[in-house]
Amino acid sequence: MSSTVDKQENLRTAERLIRAAVLEGGAELVALPELWSCHGLESVYRENAEPVPGPTTEFLSRLARGLRIYLLGGSILEGEPGAERLHNTSTLFAPSGELVAIYRKIHLFDVKVGDREYLESAGMAPGREIVAAKAAGTVLGLTVCYDLRFPELYRILALRGAEVLLVPAAFTLQTGKDHWELLLRARAVENQAYVVAPAQWGRKQDGRWTYGRSMIVDPWGTVLSTCPDRDGYALATLDFEYLERFRREFPALANRRPETYAWE
Numbered sequence: 146m147s148s149t150v151d152k153q154e155n156l157r158t159a160e161r162l163i164r165a166a167v168l169e170g171g172a173e174l175v176a177l178p179e180l181w182s183c184h185g186l187e188s189v190y191r192e193n194a195e196p197v198p199g200p201t202t203e204f205l206s207r208l209a210r211g212l213r214i215y216l217l218g219g220s221i222l223e224g225e226p227g228a229e230r231l232h233n234t235s236t237l238f239a240p241s242g243e244l245v246a247i248y249r250k251i252h253l254f255d256v257k258v259g260d261r262e263y264l265e266s267a268g269m270a271p272g273r274e275i276v277a278a279k280a281a282g283t284v285l286g287l288t289v290c291y292d293l294r295f296p297e298l299y300r301i302l303a304l305r306g307a308e309v310l311l312v313p314a315a316f317t318l319q320t321g322k323d324h325w326e327l328l329l330r331a332r333a334v335e336n337q338a339y340v341v342a343p344a345q346w347g348r349k350q351d352g353r354w355t356y357g358r359s360m361i362v363d364p365w366g367t368v369l370s371t372c373p374d375r376d377g378y379a380l381a382t383l384d385f386e387y388l389e390r391f392r393r394e395f396p397a398l399a400n401r402r403p404e405t406y407a408w409e
């Protein structure tokens with residue numbers, strides 16, 4: 146998606162794309178990008194924030210139930226009325242519509258890229274909990290965007306059994322062109338897991354460009370599917386028998402030597 150600050154328009158676009166992924170593509174798990182319901186102008190984030198659960202998660206729950214799918218609600222702006230700072234919050238719904246996991250972005254994007262400064266922590270508070278959730282006999286690890294640069298998080302998720310690492314994102318164009326695919330493939334290879342990474346693309350209202358290229362990567366590091374620079378979806382089959390065999394025959398996770406690793 147290339148979300149705007151018009152929440153109703155974003156909800157309509159998300160619904161159209163989710164329905165297409167399921168009804169045309171046969172998707173059983175659908176994932177939206179970071180801040181899909183409102184993105185691109187920080188000055189309006191507070192007025193677009195909602196509690197979780199709230200109206201936008203209700204919308205996602207209805208879609209998950211109606212289409213009988215697992216639905217990752219990318220991330221949205223979470224905020225109780227009067228909260229000092231918001232959270233960048235990802236939610237996961239079961240085919241029953243039940244909200245089965247809530248993950249709040251841990252690593253906030255406080256960096257300078259070229260001549261542009263990002264200070265996500267000015268408006269957001271970091272999450273404090275690592276979240277893995279069971280879904281249809283597998284385990285999904287929830288993360289958001291800049292988290293991708295912190296391999297510790299993904300290793301902990303893998304050690305908790307995650308076989309699919311979810312990375313809804315809005316990478317900048319400048320970092321994304323060199324780092325997005327590299328980091329996604331690295332997280333897939335080092336954790337021997339599928340990586341599902343739906344992304345914002347295009348120019349935003351505040352002038353920033355996002356990189357796009359939603360991507361699904363397999364445990365070998367092969368890119369199974371990606372998106373061009375327009376709204377759409379990447380689609381792939383995740384083969385958990387292959388994953389189990391690969392981890393058994395090439396037991397890199399089991400070959401770790403934690404007793405020799407020094408901690409900070």
Ligand SMILES: NC(=O)CCC(=O)C(=O)O
Binds near residue numbers: 254315321
């Ligand atoms: N929204 C984000 O967290 C952006 C992360 C990003 O662009 C990066 O390079 O990291």
